[in-house]
Amino acid sequence: MINIDSRSSKPIYEQIIERIKENIIKGILKPGDKLPSVRELASAITINPNTISKAYNELERMKAIEVIRGKGTFVSENFKPVINEEKLMTIKEHMKEIIIEAHYIGVNKDKLIDILNEIYSEF
Incomplete structure (x- = not known):
């Protein structure tokens, strides 16, 4: 799902954000799809959980994903692009x-x- 280039000058959390956004655009991740938990994703790609958390927080701020307490993190169903x-x-x-x-x-x-x-x- 997410490939990280450890040789890239781009911070890892930004690479995670880009890969998740790319997967959403390509339809690999669809609105309502559940994302792995911070710990699951950190374990799968051997990255510090704080880095995953930082990426998820930024994606949530962008309203690309939403966290539902007790249920998990999901691709937002109500995302509406806004020109920044x-x-x-x-x-x-x-x-x-x-x-x-x-x-x-x-x-x-x-x-x-x-x-x-x-x-x-x-x-």
Whole structure:
């Protein structure tokens, strides 16, 4: 379910958040699905439970998941995306970096759009 790259410069809790969000977008996790408990997931991927808890707390803050006391953690059934201007600016900055790198390896705008469409269709 979740693969962590221990060599990545990205913090582990952020990788967990990304993988869970990706699994939701791809339909691997559906609204109402129960997520493993903090301890179960920590044991399965051999990560400190505090790291899992931090990721779950952030996902709950985003309203992507919800914790029901005594029952567990579930994919939110009422999630409604809301544009976050700060996050949008971060995405634009990342896209700018990608465009610059693409230019320097000879990838033109049309090819870049094809790549974006290819990746988008995976979701």
